Amino acid sequence: xxxxxxxxxxxxxxxxxxxxxxxxxxxxxxxxxxxxxxxxxxxxxxxxxxxxxxxxxxxxxxxxxxxxxxxxxxxxxxxxxxxxxxxxxxxxxxxxxxxxxxxxxxxxxxxxxxxxxxxxxxxxxxxxxxxxxxxxxxxxxxxxxxxxxxxxxxxxxxxxxxxxxxxxxxxxxxxxxxxxxxxxxxxxxxxxxxxxxxxxxxxxxxxxxxxxxxxxxxxxxxxxxxxxxxxxxxxxxxxxxxxxxxxxxxxxxxxxxxxxxxxxxxxxxxxxxxxxxxxxxxxxxxxxxxxxxxxxxxxxxxxxxxxxxxxxxxxxxxxxxxxxxxxxxxxxxxxxxxxxxxxxxxxxxxxxxx
Amino acid sequence: xxxxxxxxxxxxxxxxxxxxxxxxxxxxxxxxxxxxxxxxxxxxxxxxxxxxxxxxxxxxxxxxxxxxxxxxxxxxxxxxxxxxxxxxxxxxxxxxxxxxxxxxxxxxxxxxxxxxxxxxxxxxxxxxxxxxxxxxxxxxxxxxxxxxxxxxxxxxxxxxxxxxxxxxxxxxxxxxxxxxxxxxxxxxxxxxxxxxxxxxxxxxxxxxxxxxxxxxxxxxxxxxxxxxxxxxxxxxxxxxxxxxxxxxxxxxxxxxxxxxxxxxxxxxxxxxxxxxxxxxxxxxxxxxxxxxxxxxxxxxxxxxxxxxxxxxxxxxxxxxxxxxxxxxxxxxxxxxxxxxxxxxxxxxxxxxxxxxxxxxxxxxxxxxxxxxxxxxxxxxxxxxxxxxxxxxxxx
Numbered sequence: 001x002x003x004x005x006x007x008x009x010x011x012x013x014x015x016x017x018x019x020x021x022x023x024x025x026x027x028x029x030x031x032x033x034x035x036x037x038x039x040x041x042x043x044x045x046x047x048x049x050x051x052x053x054x055x056x057x058x059x060x061x062x063x064x065x066x067x068x069x070x071x072x073x074x075x076x077x078x079x080x081x082x083x084x085x086x087x088x089x090x091x092x093x094x095x096x097x098x099x100x101x102x103x104x105x106x107x108x109x110x111x112x113x114x115x116x117x118x119x120x121x122x123x124x125x126x127x128x129x130x131x132x133x134x135x136x137x138x139x140x141x142x143x144x145x146x147x148x149x150x151x152x153x154x155x156x157x158x159x160x161x162x163x164x165x166x167x168x169x170x171x172x173x174x175x176x177x178x179x180x181x182x183x184x185x186x187x188x189x190x191x192x193x194x195x196x197x198x199x200x201x202x203x204x205x206x207x208x209x210x211x212x213x214x215x216x217x218x219x220x221x222x223x224x225x226x227x228x229x230x231x232x233x234x235x236x237x238x239x240x241x242x243x244x245x246x247x248x249x250x251x252x253x254x255x256x257x258x259x260x261x262x263x264x265x266x267x268x269x270x271x272x273x274x275x276x277x278x279x280x281x282x283x284x285x286x287x288x289x290x291x292x293x294x295x296x297x298x299x300x301x302x303x304x305x306x307x308x309x310x311x312x313x314x315x316x317x318x319x320x321x322x323x324x325x326x327x328x329x330x331x332x333x334x335x336x337x338x339x340x341x342x343x344x345x346x347x348x349x350x351x352x353x354x
Numbered sequence: 355x356x357x358x359x360x361x362x363x364x365x366x367x368x369x370x371x372x373x374x375x376x377x378x379x380x381x382x383x384x385x386x387x388x389x390x391x392x393x394x395x396x397x398x399x400x401x402x403x404x405x406x407x408x409x410x411x412x413x414x415x416x417x418x419x420x421x422x423x424x425x426x427x428x429x430x431x432x433x434x435x436x437x438x439x440x441x442x443x444x445x446x447x448x449x450x451x452x453x454x455x456x457x458x459x460x461x462x463x464x465x466x467x468x469x470x471x472x473x474x475x476x477x478x479x480x481x482x483x484x485x486x487x488x489x490x491x492x493x494x495x496x497x498x499x500x501x502x503x504x505x506x507x508x509x510x511x512x513x514x515x516x517x518x519x520x521x522x523x524x525x526x527x528x529x530x531x532x533x534x535x536x537x538x539x540x541x542x543x544x545x546x547x548x549x550x551x552x553x554x555x556x557x558x559x560x561x562x563x564x565x566x567x568x569x570x571x572x573x574x575x576x577x578x579x580x581x582x583x584x585x586x587x588x589x590x591x592x593x594x595x596x597x598x599x600x601x602x603x604x605x606x607x608x609x610x611x612x613x614x615x616x617x618x619x620x621x622x623x624x625x626x627x628x629x630x631x632x633x634x635x636x637x638x639x640x641x642x643x644x645x646x647x648x649x650x651x652x653x654x655x656x657x658x659x660x661x662x663x664x665x666x667x668x669x670x671x672x673x674x675x676x677x678x679x680x681x682x683x684x685x686x687x688x689x690x691x692x693x694x695x696x697x698x699x700x701x702x703x704x705x706x707x708x709x710x711x712x713x714x715x716x717x718x719x720x721x722x723x724x725x726x727x728x729x730x731x732x733x734x735x736x737x738x739x740x741x742x743x744x745x746x747x748x749x
Contacts, residue, residue: 091706094713119713141603150601152419152521162416162707166428174602179419179617180703182695186493193501195520195616197605 031239031246032303035103041076043069044088044102048184050208051330052108052128052235061085064326065106068127068237068254071316072104075253075308080315094119097240104250105238108204110160115238122247125254126236127319128327129338129347131229132164133203135210138224140197145172145228152177154187154199164231165200184209192217198226202233204332211330220331249302256309258350259285260318262341267321270313284353286310298353319348407721409712410436416707418442418699420615432708439704440725446622446690446700447729451683453626458633458682463663465638476634483631489692492624496696499623500616506598506606517596517608520616524596527612534590537583544579548572621693629686636678640671672744680737684730701725 035041045065046053052063070080086102097105098120108130109115111123134153136142142151148169155162155178162180169176179196181187187199188209201209203225210223237250260266263282265273270286277283283290287299287306299306316322320341323334332339340346410433417428418438422445426438464476483491501520504510509519517524555568584590596611644667652662691702705722709715 091709091715095715115713142605143603147603147605149603149605150599150607151605152607160710163711166415166417170428177419178417179697180699180707181697186497186696189497189501193497193520194505195501 031100031103031243032249035246036076036303039077040082040084041069041073041104042084042086042102043072044086044093044096044105044107045069046107047087049108049205050212051327051332052204052208053106054208055087062326064127064322065108065235065237067316067322067326068106068257069104071253071257071312071322072237072250074311074315075249075256075304078305078308078311080311094121097121097238100240103239103246106236108202108235109238110233111236112160120241121238122241122243123234124237124239124247124251125258125350126234126347127254128204128235130202130204130233130235131338132161132168132200132231132233133206133229134198134200134226135206135223136198136226138218138222140224142198142226144226145169145174148176148198149174150176151197152179152195154190154196155180156182156184156187156201160231160233161201168228168230188213188217200230203229204235204327204330207327207330207332245303249304252298252302252353253308253312255350256285256312256353257317257319257322258341258348259353260309260313261320261348262343262350265313265318267314267317270310274307274310281353286313296354407717409708409714409717412712415711418704419697420613420618420699432711435704435708436701436721439699439701442698443687443690443700443729446618446625446693446698447687450622450625450629450686450690451733453622454629454633454682454686455679457626457630459637461630461634462637462641465634466641480631480634483627484635488624488628488689489695491628492621492692493695495624496616496620500620503616506608509598509608514595514597517598519608521607522616523614523619524608524610525612525614526593526595528591529594530590531592532590533587537587537590540583541580544576544583547579548576551575615698617693617696617698620696621690621698624692625686625689628689629682632682632685633679636675636682637671640673640675641667643674644670669744673746676737676741676744680734680741683733683737687729687733688726 045061046063047055047061049063053061053065054063056062066085069083069085073082074080076082086096088096088102088105088107093105093107093109094115096102105121106127109123110130111126115121116123134145134148142148145168153165153176155165162178165176165178179190181190184205187196190196191199206225210220210225213220213223237254239247239250259281260270263279263285265282265285273282274286274288277286277288277290280290283293284296284298286309287295289295295306297306299308302308305311317325320334323339327339328334334340334346335344338347340348342349411431413428414426414430414432414435415428416435418426418435420442421438422441424434424438424441426434461476461479464472465480467473467476503518503520506517506519506521509517511517515526549572552568552572555571559565559568594611596608596613598606599609600606648666648670649662652666657665690700693700694703694706697703701722705718709718712718
């Protein structure tokens with residue numbers, strides 16, 4: 001009886017106090033300050049997707065998402081190694097972000113309206129325009145989606161993939177059965193045994209799986225990705241809502257790498273370009289004056305050092321260098337894809353820096 | 355005995371009072387500790403931004419690979435999806451409990467057999483299965499057994515009656531057609547009439563005059579009623595045989611009849627064999643707990659081994675077996691959640707997909723928690739009812 005009364009009293013006390021909300025709100029918009037004070041940036045990443053976020057055999061993380069984590073560290077501290085990686089699963093990633101366990105989530109997360117609006121998260125610049133695709137055996141007769149009538153298609157669980165597949169195939173009038181297995185390993189087993197005729201996932205993921213397909217099952221040549229793209233999956237870093245300074249920093253680091261790619265600034269020539277910038281745009285990007293003029297306050301207005309992009313490009317590289325080191329290695333070329341520069345018909349486009 | 359506070363508290367000779375004071379102090383400390391913990395958890399729970407359940411009326415948008423007794427489509431609500439998940443779990447749990455009990459009882463008795471080979475085989479089964487993780491067993495069943503079945507184009511078949519392939523086992527079934535409902539109603543009435551007839555004939559038997567073949571007459575009446583009504587209502591059951599169909603770009607599959615997917619079969623097999631091993635030990639323990647005199651007396655009465663088991667030993671052993679048996683049934687219910695690994699769409703699977711769609715994990719986890727609690731309570735209550743009926747009178 002005494003215990004019950006005590007417990008009820010405690011709960012009532014907890015419910016009536018509301019100072020915590022105010023404290024939490026103030027802390028959220030100060031992420032930039034918190035990170036700068038801490039000296040490292042905590043980034044949520046994936047550990048099992050080659051090309052994007054993968055744990056290498058030597059214990060380091062590699063992939064485009066990981067490279068951008070290093071880029072943010074270079075921008076903040078001038079040292080790309082000041083990153084702490086946290087492996088975030090598909091089901092806990094948003095919880096980790098909103099609980100401030102991580103500062104930024106760079107984990108092949110698709111930008112959707114419901115995630116942006118409902119989940120108190122803000123999506124910054126898109127680093128990779130992905131789309132869902134379907135992969136089949138190279139020697140099967142399936143040439144397009146309509147050939148999948150009556151097929152069983154394996155899907156990884158816990159992603160928007162299941163929903164996209166159902167919607168797109170229903171729209172095309174293709175009757176199918178979706179089999180959702182826990183992970184890529186189980187899917188490969190079932191696919192190799194003939195349990196499913198195809199499997200679906202984001203094309204970035206499919207490319208990674210294909211590039212590492214075991215030789216005794218036929219190697220990469222035995223798989224073929226169907227031409228259709230079933231969905232739009234723009235991937236990019238995600239931060240918490242209400243955190244405008246931090247949002248700006250992350251977004252403009254990404255845009256900075258894209259601008260560098262467009263202007264021809266890379267890790268090899270950034271030092272020379274900074275010493276004598278050939279154009280006003282490059283000067284603005286690198287935080288130096290052009291032909292004796294004053295530099296813009298690009299870096300300072302973000303709360304960073306004026307020459308932060310020099311550290312980013314010098315230590316990590318521009319968008320193209322990052323892409324070639326990571327995604328190109330799994331067989332996805334930039335040329336002709338959505339991830340080509342806007343000058344070549346793609347969607348990689350940075351707003352002007354001035 | 356009254357307490358005089360000042361003097362007695364400091365009187366070292368009165369040991370019992372100090373013990374009581376000590377107890378009171380400890381209880382207050384624990385109460386405060388628990389209270390602080392509850393306060394802390396309640397405070398943390400308030401930080402969860404959304405515990406609302408309105409998302410349940412949203413559209414599901416994802417299909418389920420298999421369903422039982424439910425009719426969920428992609429455009430139905432999330433609540434419908436969750437309901438389909440519940441039915442899938444119930445299908446697994448009900449069949450699993452029945453088969454696991456049968457297997458466990460047989461294995462338990464086998465371990466006590468006087469046949470050396472049978473006893474050793476049963477021991478090997480129990481010890482191997484009990485001591486290895488269930489998740490691994492399920493995955494092994496799936497990848498090593500069911501995924502190795504031939505593709506549909508080379509399926510193991512028997513003249514169009516059943517097909518066994520990597521996509522599952524297809525068996526013929528009956529489809530309901532037309533006035534099935536009327537036939538069922540007449541069947542029920544016929545069954546009642548047959549029981550009544552059997553009871554009446556049995557009464558007549560007891561009054562004397564030799565056997566009146568009560569059961570035979572009742573059965574005959576029931577069968578005649580069933581067949582005649584079936585024909586009169588226009589044969590409302592049609593056979594549905596499975597067929598191999600080729601769709602799309604040369605894709606083979608089996609349509610029609612009852613389909614047992616390899617995912618369901620793998621989880622069922624894993625659960626039954628695993629839980630059966632535990633039940634075997636419980637049964638063995640229950641039987642061995644009986645005094646040896648029972649077996650000896652039964653033998654002295656001239657009862658055969660089978661009669662001894664079913665008339666003397668098992669009925670008494672049931673008293674000891676049922677409570678731990680309930681535990682195993684509850685374990686089986688919760689272990690069914692491992693089906694998520696190989697894609698059988700039960701509760702946890704549907705829950706995870708829902709979480710990924712809406713982003714909030716807390717309300718879904720609460721739903722799952724409540725569902726398993728309800729399922730388990732139903733099983734416990736039924737088993738407790740059964741338990742009470744086998745207890746010794748007066749306990």
